[in-house]
Amino acid sequence: MISEANYHPSTEMLKKFTAGSLLSGLNVAISAHIELCETCRHKTSKIEAKAAIDWLQTNDDQKQNDFSGLALDIVNQPQIEKPREKEAILDQIHMLDHSVSLPKVLAKAASQGLVWKQLGGGINQALMHLDDETQCEFIYMKPGSQTPMHKHQGSETTLVLDGSFNDELGHYQRADFIYRTEKDMHQPRSEEGCLCFSVLDSPLTFTKGLARLLNPFFKYQFRRSAAGRGI
Amino acid sequence: MDNLAEKQFAVRKASPPGCTEVGMVPSVENNLDPTSDEALLVKVSNSKSKEAFDQLFDRFANKVFAHGMKIMRNEQMAKDLVQEAMLTVWQKAPLYNMDKGNVQSWIFTITRNRCFDMLRKQKRQSAVLSADDIWPAGFEDAEALSEAERGSVEVQISQIEKLVRQLPAAQQAVVEQIHILNRTHEEAAQFLEIPLGTLKSRLRLAMGKLRQSLGTES
Ligand SMILES: [Zn+2]
Numbered sequence A: 001m002i003s004e005a006n007y008h009p010s011t012e013m014l015k016k017f018t019a020g021s022l023l024s025g026l027n028v029a030i031s032a033h034i035e036l037c038e039t040c041r042h043k044t045s046k047i048e049a050k051a052a053i054d055w056l057q058t059n060d061d062q063k064q065n066d067f068s069g070l071a072l073d074i075v076n077q078p079q080i081e082k083p084r085e086k087e088a089i090l091d092q093i094h095m096l097d098h099s100v101s102l103p104k105v106l107a108k109a110a111s112q113g114l115v116w117k118q119l120g121g122g123i124n125q126a127l128m129h130l131d132d133e134t135q136c137e138f139i140y141m142k143p144g145s146q147t148p149m150h151k152h153q154g155s156e157t158t159l160v161l162d163g164s165f166n167d168e169l170g171h172y173q174r175a176d177f178i179y180r181t182e183k184d185m186h187q188p189r190s191e192e193g194c195l196c197f198s199v200l201d202s203p204l205t206f207t208k209g210l211a212r213l214l215n216p217f218f219k220y221q222f223r224r225s226a227a228g229r230g231i
Numbered sequence B: 001m002d003n004l005a006e007k008q009f010a011v012r013k014a015s016p017p018g019c020t021e022v023g024m025v026p027s028v029e030n031n032l033d034p035t036s037d038e039a040l041l042v043k044v045s046n047s048k049s050k051e052a053f054d055q056l057f058d059r060f061a062n063k064v065f066a067h068g069m070k071i072m073r074n075e076q077m078a079k080d081l082v083q084e085a086m087l088t089v090w091q092k093a094p095l096y097n098m099d100k101g102n103v104q105s106w107i108f109t110i111t112r113n114r115c116f117d118m119l120r121k122q123k124r125q126s127a128v129l130s131a132d133d134i135w136p137a138g139f140e141d142a143e144a145l146s147e148a149e150r151g152s153v154e155v156q157i158s159q160i161e162k163l164v165r166q167l168p169a170a171q172q173a174v175v176e177q178i179h180i181l182n183r184t185h186e187e188a189a190q191f192l193e194i195p196l197g198t199l200k201s202r203l204r205l206a207m208g209k210l211r212q213s214l215g216t217e218s
Helices: A009-020 A024-038 A037-059 A072-074 A104-110 A203-206 A219-229 B003-011 B037-045 B052-074 B075-095 B103-122 B157-165 B168-178 B185-192 B196-214
Strands: A092-096 A099-101 A115-119 A123-128 A133-142 A157-165 A169-174 A176-182 A194-199
Touching: A009 A037, A009 A176, A024 A104, A024 A133, A024 A157, A024 A176, A024 A194, A037 B103, A037 B168, A072 B075, A133 A157, A133 B168, A169 A194, A194 B157, B037 B052, B037 B075, B037 B103, B037 B185, B052 B103, B052 B196, B075 B103, B075 B196, B157 B168, B157 B196, B168 B185, B168 B196, B185 B196
Parallel strands: none
Antiparallel strands: A092 A099, A115 A123, A123 A133, A133 A194, A157 A169, A157 A176, A157 A194
16 A cells, blocks of 8 residues: 655655765664655665766765775675565564554564564553664654653654544644654644654663653653743 | 656767667667776676776765764874775675766765764664665665566567657666567666666666556566
């Protein structure tokens, strides 16, 4: 099932994705979105072609190396005649009453095993360790659930995989890619339930010391303190 | 297919009108410029040509090195990247699909991916996902061909012929090689001067269309 997404990564982000200069957690979110979104897939292959041309046209002052012998070593290696066999991976997440099929990259990531943790308010979280700079997780919001109003410590990227949710800025469904910076403040709620993949780019502030108390998924006080600051 | 590939393809497709009968399909690839990166890679792919690889190596090795210096700022690592990336070019040449993008883009993505993996290894980061998982190999053929070849087709030959003639010339040529002239995939790729990956992908597309038209799609 491919549904047309309404919210996409910015062109700037796709360029960084193509260049390989994003944090890996974000790369994974974009990769998964691209698998679900024809528009961005097309856009990315154009950006890739352009990046290749730029790469070849750059006149760098690097000395021209002599790699003699290397090419000869290489051609003595065997070639690959067949694509590698597909590994057996978890490609679905089983929810209460139905299963959700995952984009390949997430299926591979999830195959290390998911441990679900209840965070209260009908929110469940399964953390994954994909790199040292981001916190990556699946979030499942039960039907009728609502997270406390929260502001982000860093940026938060969310990819909807199943169901839908709303916040003050919109309604998001499967394949939608939502990027929030720390200035944004929102309060997601889901009528029908929702499975998302989400990437937070400053995991430390979420797990350390006082910041833990502010973690929106754990504490409701934050709503008052944020409101108090007039945000 | 991106625009670039479409354009290149259009140039190659200049074949005389009226020779679309099955059995007289013009060989659309034969006018590939022999000095182009594409032609060299086809030779690497189809006849394991060391000379052709040598030329590709000369064209790209220092560009790969420059990319490594820019990202990793270390001469030894940049040299290692040249080895890793160019080895991948050699090893994966038979999987390259020219319908999905040009050789430059393909080698660019290989360089980026090997560089990404090297950096991650250096930072001792989790190895759950490799670059090839994150950037799916759009230029290569991952799916097995058997899928497209499965299923019995029991339709009048004349109907099939008509449908084959409606396929794009490049796909007709492949169907002709495999199903009419009974050549192996390797022989057909050699003859048409296209990478094996491209041949398989065209055959899959063609068979998919035929089965769809014939209503035998499972
Ligand atoms: Zn998109």
